[in-house]
Amino acid sequence: MSETVHLDRRHLLRGAAGGALGLAAAGAAGVALPSTAEAATAGLIPPTGRWPLWKQADRKGLVFGSSIATWQLDKTYRRLHAREAGLLFTEDDLLWYQLKPGPDEPLNFGPGDQIIDFAERNDQLVIAAHLAWDEGFGEGWSEDDLWGLGRDEAKKLLYGVIRREVKHFRGRADGWIVANEVTDPEEADRHGFRKNVPWYQTIGPSYIAKSFHIAKEHDPRALRIINEFGFETVNEWGDRPEPRRRAYLKAIDRLLDIGAPVQAVGIQGHLLADGFHRKFDERGYRAFLREIADRGLPILVTELDVLDEGLRKAPKVRDRKVADVYRHYLDVTLDERAVKAVIAFGLTDRYTWLDEDQPREDGAHRRPLAFDRQLRPKPAYRAISNAFRHAPVRKRLWKPKKGR
Helix, strand or coil, rough: CCCCCCCCCCCCHHHHHHHHHHHHHHHHHCCCCCHHHHHHCCCCCCCCCCHHHHHHHCCCEEEEEEECCHHHHCCCCHHHHHHHHHHHEEEECCHHHCCCCCCCCCCHHHHHHHHHHHHHHHHCEEEEEEEECCCCCCCCCCCHHHHHHHHHHHHHHHHHHHCCCHCCCCCCCCCCEEEEECCCCCEEEEEEEEEECCCHCCCHHHHHHHHHHHHHHHHCEEEEEEEECCCCCCCCCCCCCHHHHHHHHHHHHHHHCCCCCCCCCEEEEEEECCCHHHHHCCHHHHHHHHHHCCCCEEEEEEEEEEEEECCCCHHHHHHHHHHHHHHHHHHHHHCCCCCEEEEEEECCCCCCCCHHCCCCCCCCCCCCECCCCCCCCCHHEEEEHHHHCCCCCCCCCCCCCCCC
């Protein structure tokens, strides 16, 4: 058996995070980040000429938020995030490479406390992520540390960490991503639950429902969310969206049938710009959203960004095409009134996981988000803003904390 953990999607390794932490420390110390020297020195963020996105969304009963991590809290981006986001989605600070860096390491709540402190100071709602996931462990964990556990050992480890984490942050999170990326149409059991996960192999599929029960027991007022990706177009791993939708619905139905206290459905909005308009089946996607709504579950669009692979290097061309993907996707998605939140996977191209995990071959920085590396609003910002303006009004899932 290999000595390293295979992290096949959005791996967040401790070494990579260490480099990012060093970058953030430089910013905190007053050292200007590359290509943002002028803004960092002035401590200013460019205006948009519009109300903050959270306020625009709230007018239609929507919540707008964004992920962020402690290592990204430089002196300017923190102000942009506080201005635009009514909800904070914890990006890495509650993943195990931070929370429990190794099998023999004690739980480290410091980064989580810091990022939630930031949200509280800025009157932001909080979604804490993730309780049960098969990634995000970092270099302190070997394959055998996870896959080699006996059933009782695995239950003690996973449930013990979840229980202590939820108890520690009780009352500070408005929602928990309880189960992340636990479904699949192929490497799955008859209920749609992924089998190629250490927790499934050591405990069995019951770990998913149990995680929801623990979250309910120790933080009953926080929304309990299942979260998954790959429903819009054929993704970069070749997965077709329709089988993934069927597997997700099957898994949700199974959890509801056995009494798991699932309260909301997260849909990761990692969109692919290349060929999106041709590949995006609007009718099928609308039907998928309606099927979730018919189960009485609110929908949260999580981790929204647009991969600019296949687009020309010229920033103006890319920005225009990326914005058009946002427009198309949100115009369809927000027609469904069960969609209650839109949560970006970051606000600025200065900090995007795509630069690290899926760099462009031409060496250009990725441009997947609403604001550029200098925190200037891009066409994607206007596309999101306009989508909120045209969206139908709906009943709120949460009242904003801002403006109270």
